[in-house]
Amino acid sequence: MALIVHKYGGTSMGSTERIKNVAKRVAKWHDAGYQMVVVPSAMSGETNRLIALAREIMPQPDQRELDLIASTGEQVSIGLLSMALQALGKQAVAYAGWQVPIRTDSAFTKARIQSIDDAKIKADLAAGKIVIIAGFQGVDENNNITTLGRGGSDTSAVAVAAAVKADECLIYTDVDGVYTTDPRVVSEARRLKKITFEEMLEMASLGSKVLQIRSVEFAGNYKVPTRVLSSLTDPMMSLEEETKSGTLISFEEDNHMEQAVISGIAFSRDEAKITVLGVPDRPGIAFQILGAIAEANIEVDMIIQNQSVDGKTDFTFTVPRGDYARSMDILNNTVKQQIGATSIVGDTQVSKVSVVGVGMRSHVGIAAKMFKTLFDEGINIQMISTSEIKISVLINEKYMELAVRALHKAFGLENV
Ligand code: ADP
Ligand code: ASP
Ligand code: MG
Numbered sequence: 001m002a003l004i005v006h007k008y009g010g011t012s013m014g015s016t017e018r019i020k021n022v023a024k025r026v027a028k029w030h031d032a033g034y035q036m037v038v039v040p041s042a043m044s045g046e047t048n049r050l051i052a053l054a055r056e057i058m059p060q061p062d063q064r065e066l067d068l069i070a071s072t073g074e075q076v077s078i079g080l081l082s083m084a085l086q087a088l089g090k091q092a093v094a095y096a097g098w099q100v101p102i103r104t105d106s107a108f109t110k111a112r113i114q115s116i117d118d119a120k121i122k123a124d125l126a127a128g129k130i131v132i133i134a135g136f137q138g139v140d141e142n143n144n145i146t147t148l149g150r151g152g153s154d155t156s157a158v159a160v161a162a163a164v165k166a167d168e169c170l171i172y173t174d175v176d177g178v179y180t181t182d183p184r185v186v187s188e189a190r191r192l193k194k195i196t197f198e199e200m201l202e203m204a205s206l207g208s209k210v211l212q213i214r215s216v217e218f219a220g221n222y223k224v225p226t227r228v229l230s231s232l233t234d235p236m237m238s239l240e241e242e243t244k245s246g247t248l249i250s251f252e253e254d255n256h257m258e259q260a261v262i263s264g265i266a267f268s269r270d271e272a273k274i275t276v277l278g279v280p281d282r283p284g285i286a287f288q289i290l291g292a293i294a295e296a297n298i299e300v301d302m303i304i305q306n307q308s309v310d311g312k313t314d315f316t317f318t319v320p321r322g323d324y325a326r327s328m329d330i331l332n333n334t335v336k337q338q339i340g341a342t343s344i345v346g347d348t349q350v351s352k353v354s355v356v357g358v359g360m361r362s363h364v365g366i367a368a369k370m371f372k373t374l375f376d377e378g379i380n381i382q383m384i385s386t387s388e389i390k391i392s393v394l395i396n397e398k399y400m401e402l403a404v405r406a407l408h409k410a411f412g413l414e415n416v
Helices: 016-031 046-057 065-071 072-087 121-124 152-162 197-205 213-220 239-244 285-295 321-341 358-362 366-375 395-408
Strands: 005-007 035-040 092-095 103-106 113-114 128-133 138-139 145-147 170-171 195-196 226-230 247-250 264-280 303-305 312-320 342-354 383-385 391-398
Touching: 005 016, 005 152, 016 035, 016 072, 016 128, 035 121, 046 065, 065 072, 065 145, 072 092, 072 128, 092 113, 103 152, 113 152, 121 128, 128 303, 152 170, 152 213, 195 383, 197 264, 197 342, 226 358, 264 285, 264 321, 264 395, 285 303, 285 321, 312 321, 321 342, 342 358, 342 395, 358 383, 358 395, 366 391, 366 395, 391 395
Parallel strands: 005 035, 005 170, 035 128, 092 128, 103 138, 170 226, 195 247
Antiparallel strands: 103 113, 138 145, 226 247, 264 312, 264 342, 303 312, 342 391, 383 391
16 A cells, blocks of 8 residues: 655645645545655744744743744644544544654754654554654654754655655645746746756755755655645645646656756845955965854855965855854954954845756856846856856845846746
């Protein structure tokens, strides 16, 4: 009997009416003979509300207690969904992360899943029950409740699917698939029927929040067939139609030559740029600057070191905007004196825009086309970084949406 994992996001679980619809959809799959595991998120807005409550008490909340609070949104939704299924005459059982258990490390607010015990899940499925597991949460070796970072229910679902060796993981959300770019920013964005796993990984890591990046990593590492589709359709639509809808994350790069060279455009507003001015041009400087940042567990993204003319150079890099103040403190308080830099300047009004596509491997001139498009719009490029299948630029945040729309048009994505 095929085993399917469904994941429902916040909007999909947003009201008791919506939860009843989720129950109808899950019951329909169960009636058709599938074994079902369901991973819901908290009701929309709930996790934000809980975190805001914590911050009212403590502006920089204790991370352990914050996770204890933030994880409760999912506990409510699993209970409600289980009841909604029972009301439809189904046998359903809901588990919090610690009850499964879903084991994680102890990195509160961004914990990583280490293992999932499938014993209870398998026994319940064998007994004909629908199993509901809270997304976003786990438990560490000391029985502390942890959360997996914002958007983490995607990762819970794909990790559960990998653990139980599900035939497919269906991620139900408020859009009907993965689009060429965020449809909230570009109304001409088109749904992709398929996206390669590598492209999805780049899109997620470059800021497309439709899937949490770690969920894509799990899908790739364990080859979990994963599809993104809408929960806002008629829950009783035919299974045949439903299984063909949405966007499939594929592990093959078949016939991409015929597809558009660029599959999508991702963007991230939450960037900050830091420049260390007048650093001596000698071995070890990059290490001294970035080593100190890494030690504080801050992720560095783009990096540029200028050519030196007089033995001195400038060193520029980007960090997530939320880590900007901390990075500046570290540099000003210790690193500046150690390396003898002249000064440190920063800019928090920058955004990153990236074009992504496996077709880049077999086509030249993509970077030139991207830069010309931005030039035509009068947008200045501050930094550039590339990989085999993506080109990213850092620009003033004021022009981010303009850049995304112009690139979407220039690469013909509205005709995909
Ligand atoms: P959920 O609560 O179901 O997890 P999210 O809000 O996390 O939903 O993710 C869905 C949202 O992701 C969409 O509403 C859309 O605005 C946004 N999004 C960003 N980039 C894309 C993209 N390339 N394709 C589709 N949606 C995208
Ligand atoms: N409820 C969590 C969040 O808002 C997890 C999720 O929705 O995936 O980030
Ligand atoms: Mg999400």
